Amino acid sequence: MAAGYNHVDIEELRKRRIRVANTPKVLNDAVADIAVLLTLAAPRRLREARLSIENGEWMPNDSEWMCGQDITNSTVGIIGFGQIGQTIAKRLKGFDLKQLLYTGHKEKKEGIELGAKFVSLNTLIEESDFIIVVAPLTTETKHMCNEEFFSKMKKTAVFINVGRGEVVDQPALINALKKRTIFAAGLDVMTPEPIPSNHELLTLSNAVVIPHLGTATNETRQSMANLAAKNILRCLAGEEMLTPVV
Numbered sequence: 667m668a669a670g671y672n673h674v675d676i677e678e679l680r681k682r683r684i685r686v687a688n689t690p691k692v693l694n695d696a697v698a699d700i701a702v703l704l705t706l707a708a709p710r711r712l713r714e715a716r717l718s719i720e721n722g723e724w725m726p727n728d729s730e731w732m733c734g735q736d737i738t739n740s741t742v743g744i745i746g747f748g749q750i751g752q753t754i755a756k757r758l759k760g761f762d763l764k765q766l767l768y769t770g771h772k773e774k775k776e777g778i779e780l781g782a783k784f785v786s787l788n789t790l791i792e793e794s795d796f797i798i799v800v801a802p803l804t805t806e807t808k809h810m811c812n813e814e815f816f817s818k819m820k821k822t823a824v825f826i827n828v829g830r831g832e833v834v835d836q837p838a839l840i841n842a843l844k845k846r847t848i849f850a851a852g853l854d855v856m857t858p859e860p861i862p863s864n865h866e867l868l869t870l871s872n873a874v875v876i877p878h879l880g881t882a883t884n885e886t887r888q889s890m891a892n893l894a895a896k897n898i899l900r901c902l903a904g905e906e907m908l909t910p911v912v
């Protein structure tokens with residue numbers, strides 16, 4: 667029950683003639699919502715803000731205290747423009763911002779229709795105030811967000827990942843957050859998953875980290891289960907599955 671199937675050995679299954687289906691589309695809205703949630707939470711320093719209350723450090727008389735970054739009028743870059751990427755872009759239109767898109771595939775008319783602009787990866791990294799990664803894990807995307815990537819980001823920029831943890835060279839991200847060469851990160855995915863509770867990533871005040879909750883709503887999990895069950899029944903009946911991978 668997932669859209670991504672990087673955790674499944676497709677070649678081996680193909681060889682053994684075992685059929686595989688995933689559960690795309692029905693989860694687009696829930697994952698896009700989590701992307702927007704992190705795109706708001708990370709720049710507004712949600713983790714740090716909550717901790718400040720617990721630590722008795724609420725400082726209402728300091729006008730600069732706990733200030734974050736505005737999303738309105740910013741430039742958001744989305745890496746990966748499949749169905750989830752498109753759903754995120756639609757939601758972000760409501761924030762009056764400029765959208766840059768990068769896809770390893772052909773430019774899609776849906777992007778142009780949304781008023782977004784397809785650009786090179788370099789342009790996206792250098793010009794974005796927010797970078798949202800929603801790309802699947804492939805041999806091309808593995809560790810795509812590495813030391814060089816983070817070094818080209820603006821110092822005030824925020825990095826969001828709702829795709830797969832392995833798209834990011836995580837030690838490079840941790841380094842950038844620690845040295846504050848980027849402002850913050852919002853992560854629904856990481857390596858490994860589940861992440862050990864004493865992992866360094868969880869100690870960083872400028873990282874909002876949640877445990878791969880992209881599809882975790884009752885409605886979406888129900889739709890995913892229905893789709894998976896329909897695929898199984900069709901497969902057993904010798905019919906084409908609705909969302910076949912193999």
Ligand SMILES: O=C(O)[C@H](O)CO
Pocket residue numbers: 667668669670671693829880881
């Ligand atoms: O790929 C997906 O569907 C989500 O990330 C859940 O695994």
